[in-house]
Amino acid sequence: MSRKVDGLLFDKDGTLFDFHTTWSSWAGHIIDNLSEGDAALRMRLADAMHYNLVQGQFAPTSPIIAGTNREAAECVAQAITDRSVEELEDYLMHTSSTAPQAETVPLAPFLSSLAENGVSLGVMTNDTEYGARAHLGSAGVTDHFDFIAGFDSGFGAKPSPDPCLAFARALELDPARVAMVGDSTHDLLAGRAAGMQTIGVLTGTALEADLAPFADVVFPDIGHIPAWLPA
Known part of the structure; x- marks a missing residue:
């Protein structure tokens, strides 16, 4: 498929x-x-x-x-x-790094399903890489990701496209075949500038009206992505 x-x-x-x-x-x-x-x-x-x-x-x-x-x-x-x-x-x-976490969807099965379908996975956060790894580790999903970067990982911070492009380079992917997924305009602007597709989600503080101008699609949460994936 x-x-x-x-x-x-x-x-x-x-x-x-x-x-x-x-x-x-x-x-x-x-x-x-x-x-x-x-x-x-x-x-x-x-x-x-x-x-x-x-x-x-x-x-x-x-x-x-x-x-x-x-x-x-x-x-x-x-x-x-x-x-x-x-x-x-x-x-x-x-x-x-020890702040409480609430997964927006059960992450382990969600990420496993994506990987099983051949999708490469990464995280790019404007938090520190230390914090990112701590939070992903507490959820038990660090190993599901092929790429993990924070603003201090050497690639820059969003809304710069540079960290998005670093993910594409690391996984040898065409940026046009990557989607940046995020809850803020910083995420979507970074993805757009990198030539990527963009997916907005409403599990942050932004409203759909805030994200829609910069997103190819806006979902209530990341759990809607698998149904969107088939071309």
């Missing part, structure tokens, strides 16, 4: 894992930990991170949603001026 693509490159947070379960929960904890009972600092941290303390969620405007770990540290540093960005970056990397 012919199929639309030979490779699928997935974003991680908001795509393989539900965004709010992981990151909104994590952010609430680090705001509490870093503020150490200082209510004014807690509010400054929430404002810098665009985090709604009442709802316990990131606002859609937060640069942390699609940003790199470095960019997240720079946001936090706006409120905590007595710690370096580098120190905060290391702190965020290690605390986020």
Whole structure:
């Protein structure tokens, strides 16, 4: 049976894992930990991170949603001026690596089915590679992927097409025969710029109207991809 693509490159947070379960929960904890009972600092941290303390969620405007770990540290540093960005970056990397995970679909059978159909699989996240491997490892699916990269893996960060093209090169795939799968415009813009097909999913913070202009198709979650694959 012919199929639309030979490779699928997935974003991680908001795509393989539900965004709010992981990151909104994590952010609430680090705001509490870093503020150490200082209510004014807690509010400054929430404002810098665009985090709604009442709802316990990131606002859609937060640069942390699609940003790199470095960019997240720079946001936090706006409120905590007595710690370096580098120190905060290391702190965020290690605390986020143990953040709770909620798979958007049961990942092991989903990924196994794709691989059995000859589809090469990769992950490209604007999180660190350390965090990516920790999260995939906690879900028991690291070995399902042929390629795992973070913003610090040497290929750049989305929305640059470079990390997408690195996946295609590593697996010797025609970029036109690869789909970039993600929950943010960063993901889709990167895929488009790389000459790839693009699949948007609604398990992050973006709405269909946000993703549709940059996606070939938008699904509620990645579980709809297998039915889309046949050409």
